[in-house]
Amino acid sequence: MPTTMKAARIHAYGEALRIDEVPVPQPDQGQVQIAIVASGVCHTDIHATSGDMAGRPSLPFVPGHEIVGRVSAVGAGVQQIKEGDVVGVPSLHWACGECDYCQAGWETLCHSQLATGYSVDGGFAQFCVAPADFVTRIPHGVDLYEMAPILCAGVTTCKGLKQTGARKGDWVVISGIGGLGHVAVQYARALGYQVAVVDISDDKLELARRLGAELTVNAQLNDAPSVIQREIGGAHAVLVTAAAKTAFRAGVDMLRRGGVCVLCGLPSGEFPVPILPVVLGGLTVTGSIIGTRVDMDEAIAMAIEAGVKVQIEKQPLENINDIFARLSKGEVLGRVVLEIS
Ligand SMILES: [Zn+2]
Numbered sequence: 001m002p003t004t005m006k007a008a009r010i011h012a013y014g015e016a017l018r019i020d021e022v023p024v025p026q027p028d029q030g031q032v033q034i035a036i037v038a039s040g041v042c043h044t045d046i047h048a049t050s051g052d053m054a055g056r057p058s059l060p061f062v063p064g065h066e067i068v069g070r071v072s073a074v075g076a077g078v079q080q081i082k083e084g085d086v087v088g089v090p091s092l093h094w095a096c097g098e099c100d101y102c103q104a105g106w107e108t109l110c111h112s113q114l115a116t117g118y119s120v121d122g123g124f125a126q127f128c129v130a131p132a133d134f135v136t137r138i139p140h141g142v143d144l145y146e147m148a149p150i151l152c153a154g155v156t157t158c159k160g161l162k163q164t165g166a167r168k169g170d171w172v173v174i175s176g177i178g179g180l181g182h183v184a185v186q187y188a189r190a191l192g193y194q195v196a197v198v199d200i201s202d203d204k205l206e207l208a209r210r211l212g213a214e215l216t217v218n219a220q221l222n223d224a225p226s227v228i229q230r231e232i233g234g235a236h237a238v239l240v241t242a243a244a245k246t247a248f249r250a251g252v253d254m255l256r257r258g259g260v261c262v263l264c265g266l267p268s269g270e271f272p273v274p275i276l277p278v279v280l281g282g283l284t285v286t287g288s289i290i291g292t293r294v295d296m297d298e299a300i301a302m303a304i305e306a307g308v309k310v311q312i313e314k315q316p317l318e319n320i321n322d323i324f325a326r327l328s329k330g331e332v333l334g335r336v337v338l339e340i341s
């Protein structure tokens with residue numbers, strides 16, 4: 001068992017990550033230590049490292065919240081998980097279990113929650129530790145690199161789609177076909193929706209078409225809301241996964257009357273909500289953030305049953321800054337997954 005490990009850490013907001021040699025974290029009571037195999041790179045990691053979200057992490061820290069690996073040690077009191085088990089560590093690192101939100105089944109809204117790769121060191125490293133109660137079991141026989149992004153991109157979009165309340169046969173628009181969006185298209189198909197997609201990259205639209213989208217709109221060349229209103233009479237639901245702020249207002253404008261726009265993307269800032277269409281059209285605009293442990297189990301099971309397949313590109317940990325640069329410019333097709341071991 002090594003005593004030190006490689007970890008990509010942020011030392012100053014907005015600056016490049018540094019690959020450091022740091023001590024291997026040891027599991028406290030109730031925690032497990034995980035030898036990381038695969039670690040997905042999410043757009044939120046860029047927000048974390050640039051320090052543009054609320055409650056900035058204390059420096060230095062290790063980003064990364066789509067972690068799959070093998071349990072390499074267990075702390076005192078851990079019974080349900082043993083060494084060698086294959087587990088995932090999601091973004092929801094820990095929640096209190098006692099507040100009103102936790103008790104009502106909304107642990108993702110817990111004010112005391114800890115976030116992996118944000119308030120607690122995450123997955124851009126060879127090892128991490130996590131509370132045994134909050135790691136997720138990964139079923140046998142799945143590709144661990146393809147499974148890692150389900151831990152954020154998968155559960156976030158699966159939960160977001162459920163929050164739309166859409167029914168089989170309804171038109172659902174997925175706005176933004178990045179790491180989240182291309183997974184969302186597949187969950188939406190699995191849930192029986194008719195899927196339209198909006199993006200500004202023809203490559204990403206083509207990927208969405210291959211994954212089952214019936215209508216694709218390039219928002220750089222067209223006024224996407226007009227096309228959606230004209231072609232399908234407006235969407236029953238829109239899931240905004242885009243990292244661009246303009247997509248948020250456009251998402252509301254794509255709805256038919258009674259429609260629901262669920263926001264998952266996380267650019268900082270604001271967008272104008274038009275009062276008359278929302279009131280007269282009975283529209284709903286709501287946010288959706290990751291998912292609970294129950295949502296996670298469902299997202300994993302559905303991914304396996306329905307054949308939801310993340311398009312991955314494997315990269316070594318050392319390339320993390322280059323990956324961030326490409327992700328910022330929208331140049332990643334699907335998801336980059338760090339091949340840690
Ligand atoms: Zn994420």
Ligand SMILES: [Zn+2]
Pocket residue numbers: 095096097098099100101102107110111112113
């Ligand atoms: Zn709580």
